[in-house]
Amino acid sequence: MEKITSSRLRSLYLDFFKSHGHAIIESASLIPDNDPTVLFTTAGMHPLVPYLMGAKHPLGKRLADVQKCVRTVDIDEVGDDRHCTFFEMLGNWSLGDYFKKESIHFSYDFLVNVLKIDKQRLAVSVFAGDKDSPKDDESADYWTGEGLNPSQVYFLPKKNNWWGPAGLTGPCGPDTEIFIDTGKAKCSDGCSPACDCGKFIEIWNNVFMQYNKTAEGNFIPLENKNVDTGMGLERTVCILNGLKSVYETDVFKDAVSLIEAAAGKAAADERNIKAIRIIADHIRTAVFIIGDEKGVTPGNIDQGYVLRRLIRRAIRYAKQLSLSTDILVGLAELYVAQYAEAYSELVKNKDRIISEINKEAEKFERTLTGGLKEFEKVAAAADGNIDGQAAFRLYDTFGFPIEITEELANDKGITVDRIGFDAAFALHQQKSQAGAEQKFKGGLHDHSEETTKLHTATHLLQAALRRVLGEEVFQRGSNITAERLRFDFSFYRPMTDAEIAEAERLVNEAIKSAADVVLEEMTVDEAKNKGALGIFESKYGEVVKVYTIGDFSKEICGGPHAKNTAELGSFKIEKEQSSSSGVRRIRAVLLQ
Secondary structure (H helix, E strand, O other): OOOOOHHHHHHHHHHHHHHOOOEEOOOOOOOOEOOOOOOOOOOOOHHHHHHHOOOOOOOOOEEEEEEEEEOOOOHHHOOOOOOOOEEEEEEEEEEOOOOHHHHHHHHHHHHHHHOOOOHHHEEEEEEOOOOOOOOOHHHHHHHHHHOOOHHHEEEEOOOOOEEOOOOOOEEEEEEEEEEEEOOOOOOOOOOOOOOOOOOEEEEEEEEEEEEEEOOOOOEEEEEEEEEEEEEEHHHHHHHHOOOOOHHHOOOOHHHHHHHHHHHHHHHHOHHHHHHHHHHHHHHHHHHHHHHOOOOOOOOOOHHHHHHHHHHHHHHHHHHHOOOOOHHHHHHHHHHHHHOOOOOOHHHHOHHHHHHHHHHHHHHHHHHHHHHHHHHHHHHHOOOOEEOHHHHHHHHHHHOOOHHHHHHHHHHOOOEEOHHHHHHHHHHHHHHHHHHHHHHHHOOOOOOOHHHHHHHHHHHHHHHHHHHHHOOOOOEEEEEEOOOOEEEEEEOOOOOOHHHHHHHHHHHHHHHHOOOEEEEEEEEHHHHHHOOOEOOOOHHHOOEEEEEEEOOOEEEEOOOOOOOEHHHHOEEEEEEEEEEEOOEEEEEEEEEO
8 A cells, every 4th residue: 555644645535536527625614504413514524415415516416525524422532543533534425426336436446546555455345235225236246346356345234334314304325335454363253344353444435325214214215316425534544554543644743743742751651642642633623623714712602612622621631741731832833834735724813723722721720720629628528538429520510630639639648439430421421422412313404494594594694793783793603493593603792782683673674675585606706706705715616606685695605595585584583692702692583
């Protein structure tokens, strides 16, 4: 296999698919629009859901990109050899164009002929079939037709080789996953890519959306079938270079070296390897979240809360290594420089990145001071042992690491119920994961009549806010369910009651005007010249969709819209509050 850097892999991937008729689209924001199911963009498909659902993409039916992603479900696994909170996803899509045969050929061709992976080291899994859908012999035959031996093809059940639907209903279908065989001996006669024994490492996943699952549980073949693929950049670079960990790749190498140099002798202790990796990972993620064009700042809710947790977790582990919080800024500057060519928004927003990390470090120092005071109270009442619930409260409420609690308790000659703490922590994880699963259950981008109307209302709301508060107001995120809209926007202070009433009045005035919602496709330059609102990045490609609502609103957008404002009913702002530093949040509903 060819040993390559992350930047080289990005180039090879995009050049390959461009040569096969795919339009290259830039990474979308990490902050998803109008998706109530996730806080961050977690996969390459998220920004493309409207097009996978049938909307026409301005750049055609074949697309490819490298998408920025954040996932925190496995945050407690970060520090092992492969988990990251931020990662890049290489993806290519067919929107009703080619299907299984071409998709499998592209994957085989890229892996074997471009990346020079020995085909004997490949293993693939395909859907074994069940009552809902037949065995995917078609994909298996295409793989063997490309040159794989039948012994390299594994038939696995739905839990391994099926995608979707994202919610209770919608597009779904079998997938074929591609693995590298590490050469390790099989763990058993039944060893397959479904095992966690380490013999097989997943490198790529091709999803074939060929069914629509109905509310009755039936799987109806789709008229237009789509392909959605995903390949993790960090993991692939790790595999191609024969490394044991993603933290040994060029993506993390300089950051890890910087931390190790600052930590000195502490870095040589194997118990601190995880701490070093967590710091490197979490600050990289923080840089991308804050540096995003819709970047959020640390706060107490939603994305801001996740960001705060990441920075504070990095600080806690830095303290474990006796490092100053200055190391966080050094890492941030390193990452901005490292990714400057691929993601220029980080350079543009560098000052904001450094400022927010510094401010959060200062706040956490004060929090730790409060935590020390609370520890003294807990220790005084401990009677020789700090129970697990009390230790967990120190961790959960005050951000006090259990290791620090144990060290301080040891200094006082008292013990800590670590088993009780672990049990409380495990229960907390279960609740968090259940919450995340429930959040995801709603499905990606509900395109119901209700959400379509509310999405249209966000256009009117942004226009109204800019008229009332000034043109410094820009959308910083939105979240829409069938019941309400939530709209985040840049503004430095709370709105007055009079300002809220005026914004509401302007939206309702636009609704009563019964204006048509007009869609036009044009170049980015044309959209700029016509005064359309949007984040003018190359991510929009050469052609964008612009929605005009009378003389009230003109925005670049790819979401679903009503045809006329009269469909919306009446608009009511229910709440205006802070979202994070410099960002306000409005919750509103439509009444019929």
